[in-house]
Amino acid sequence: MISIVYVSAATQPFSPAELDALLEKSRANNTRDGISGVLLYRDGDFLQVLEGPEEAVRRTYERIARDRRHSGVIVLDESEMDERNFGEWSMGFRRVNAGDSLDGYVNFFDRKADLSGVVNTSGEVFRYLQSFRELA
Template identity: 40%
Template structure:
């Protein structure tokens, strides 16, 4: 099993409706390819972790690279993992403007963030840092 972590910049600030649409599509695609992970968004910046079989995450990452809604995609880390850090999350999601997102299944605040994977793994540490610095709320 492998993982990819990347950051990118939205070409423009996205509305909550646009973010919800993006989340719905991502969850459907990720379930189809058995990919899990988390997508974070704050004031035009995305950070995402994808984990799954190599071919599946490479396919999804290629689609992400072609997505016209963002630019400046930087792969921060990639590698092999023994087990998923997000085994039950077809795509966790967070937004700084999340008051209306509280109605989404699996909503929790960042102090409640409890990842089942290795708490020392680079993906978990990157996400926790992003969440803490931006005081995000998490939906999974």
């Protein structure tokens, strides 16, 4: 199995209804394809992790990367793994408020962020993504 983590910017802000439709479609596809993950939306920016069988993850990522509803897609991490981090979610979703602090974390939403100083980028970004599990 592999996981891919990327950030991107919405070409136009998503309304709540548009986000709902995107999630409904994504969850149906991901359930079909054995993919799990989480999607964060913060002030027009997305941060998403996709995990599952390599071929399915790559195919899904390629489809997402071509989607014109967002642009500036940058892969932050690609890893092989044995166990899923988000197995319970066909696509978990959290809206993160722009003012929310990223205390203790690199601002992964900032595509200009210099990640070179991050010792273990994948460990850090997964820890950040997993911190959203505890939120209701």
